[in-house]
Amino acid sequence: MTPDRFNECLEHIHWSTETLAEILGCDESLAEAYSLGLTEVPMKLGVWLEVLAQTHEAAESGRPTGLKGKRYSVGN
Numbered sequence: 001m002t003p004d005r006f007n008e009c010l011e012h013i014h015w016s017t018e019t020l021a022e023i024l025g026c027d028e029s030l031a032e033a034y035s036l037g038l039t040e041v042p043m044k045l046g047v048w049l050e051v052l053a054q055t056h057e058a059a060e061s062g063r064p065t066g067l068k069g070k071r072y073s074v075g076n
Helices: 003-012 017-024 028-036 043-060
Strands: none
Touching (some): 003 043
């Protein structure tokens, strides 16, 4: 997985490298190294991110749009 695709996948799933590090239980410096291309993304991680990104991309078309700008107010 290239650093560009790694970053694209994180964008699709709305995660930062900090969030990814928390989920993986690793230091953020490792996630940053993947992001910058300083070290190779392990195959298992790359495949997992691809599946998550593709799932999020596919689900995006079904995202509810009628809630944009709405708020909760007592009495409604």
